[in-house]
Amino acid sequence: MVKKRKDVQHVVALTEPITAVEEATTANNIRTQLEDIKNYEGVVGYILRNSSSASIDLKDPTKIIDYAIISSSSIDAGQAISELFDLGQTKNVAVEGKNVKMLSFTVEENKISIFMDKNADSEKILKKLRSL
Amino acid sequence: MDNEIYSFALRTTLNEIQNLCPDIKNSFIFKEDGEIVAGDENTPEKTIVRVIDSFDGILEKAEALGGVEGITLESSKGRVNVCRMNDFYLVTVTMANADKNYVNTITRVLFPTVLKLVEKINSAPFKNESREPEPRPEIHIPEAMAKPAEEMPIEEPRPERPTRTLEPETKPKLTLPEPQINQLIVENIGGLLVPSDTVRIDNETLLHWQELYEDRKIEEAEIETFGGQSTRVKIKPIKDSKFEGKGIVQMPEKIQNALEIRKGELVRVKPVIE
Numbered sequence: 001m002v003k004k005r006k007d008v009q010h011v012v013a014l015t016e017p018i019t020a021v022e023e024a025t026t027a028n029n030i031r032t033q034l035e036d037i038k039n040y041e042g043v044v045g046y047i048l049r050n051s052s053s054a055s056i057d058l059k060d061p062t063k064i065i066d067y068a069i070i071s072s073s074s075i076d077a078g079q080a081i082s083e084l085f086d087l088g089q090t091k092n093v094a095v096e097g098k099n100v101k102m103l104s105f106t107v108e109e110n111k112i113s114i115f116m117d118k119n120a121d122s123e124k125i126l127k128k129l130r131s132l
Numbered sequence: 133m134d135n136e137i138y139s140f141a142l143r144t145t146l147n148e149i150q151n152l153c154p155d156i157k158n159s160f161i162f163k164e165d166g167e168i169v170a171g172d173e174n175t176p177e178k179t180i181v182r183v184i185d186s187f188d189g190i191l192e193k194a195e196a197l198g199g200v201e202g203i204t205l206e207s208s209k210g211r212v213n214v215c216r217m218n219d220f221y222l223v224t225v226t227m228a229n230a231d232k233n234y235v236n237t238i239t240r241v242l243f244p245t246v247l248k249l250v251e252k253i254n255s256a257p258f259k260n261e262s263r264e265p266e267p268r269p270e271i272h273i274p275e276a277m278a279k280p281a282e283e284m285p286i287e288e289p290r291p292e293r294p295t296r297t298l299e300p301e302t303k304p305k306l307t308l309p310e311p312q313i314n315q316l317i318v319e320n321i322g323g324l325l326v327p328s329d330t331v332r333i334d335n336e337t338l339l340h341w342q343e344l345y346e347d348r349k350i351e352e353a354e355i356e357t358f359g360g361q362s363t364r365v366k367i368k369p370i371k372d373s374k375f376e377g378k379g380i381v382q383m384p385e386k387i388q389n390a391l392e393i394r395k396g397e398l399v400r401v402k403p404v405i406e
Contacts, residue, residue, distance in 0.1 A: 066196035073189025080186045088208035097197025
């Protein structure tokens with residue numbers, strides 16, 4: 001029994017760092033893509049967060065807290081409502097405001113929200129994001 | 133109209149909209165403060181409350197986006213759409229393979245029209261009340277809403293006429309009935325041999341007009357936009373069965389341009405009786 005326990009611990013010890021590295025790599029890839037998207041016409045910034053880190057890049061830093069709450073609420077709402085109506089896995093949530101619209105989605109552990117002007121081309125952004 | 137009747141009218145509308153468009157699985161309406169206005173018969177109140185709770189965080193911080201106009205949630209098996217209309221939020225849940233345009237036509241065009249109608253009817257009895265001490269006239273909304281939606285291209289409510297209760301009523305002259313006004317949704321019509329001065333309307337509507345004006349041949353209609361533009365056009369029945377019974381007027385691009393409208397917008401259509 002003791003030996004078996006050791007084996008399990010060993011496996012866990014081996015997989016944890018790999019997962020962490022993979023996660024970091026994915027997050028880095030996403031960040032690179034987001035930096036690219038940030039230069040698209042009308043995009044005003046993004047929020048990227050996972051269990052270990054968060055990156056926020058917004059043109060108007062006074063809105064960081066509000067945008068962070070909307071980002072988090074929309075992703076949580078998406079998951080809760082998908083479960084309620086048995087709609088399967090959430091692909092994305094789009095919130096359209098009078099001035100700004102926000103596109104939120106999840107890639108593995110990474111929760112991403114992109115903020116853009118109302119007239120920005122969100123389809124173009126979605127296409128880019130689907131390649132992640 | 134009190135809240136109960138108002139809510140009943142909207143609930144009936146939601147149910148009828150689902151009959152018209154079975155792709156819509158659930159629908160309900162709530163106010164900004166979270167109050168449920170009406171829900172369809174498929175959606176339990178408990179579920180509605182949980183959905184509204186889920187949206188709470190977004191709506192609370194909506195000012196940062198300039199106020200929420202709409203929310204769309206896309207999932208692998210379906211879609212949830214929240215659409216703001218005046219003080220209401222209309223929530224619709226559709227399956228993944230639903231026709232987005234059709235659902236949008238219903239939610240963004242038809243529903244606001246029904247809301248306006250209900251509000252107009254809501255305000256009408258109060259106007260009469262101050263002039264006439266007679267009992268309130270009956271409100272016919274629930275019956276009208278109970279009709280299958282396919283049968284009802286929305287009829288424009290006739291403008292109110294001032295009533296003078298003391299004067300004897302003048303007997304109606306034996307003239308033709310007033311031209312019936314229908315509100316229809318503009319749909320494109322394509323093809324090489326499409327005449328640019330002709331629109332296509334439901335055969336059912338044309339037959340109805342023909343019944344009303346038995347001895348007249350109705351070949352033209354007047355189309356009026358909500359922006360005040362109008363034009364006279366020739367009319368023919370819709371050929372494509374998929375557009376039948378949907379309250380649609382198929383219109384060539386030239387007429388749309390002349391009226392400064394486009395696909396999905398509402399227009400008033402009435403027959404020309406000469």
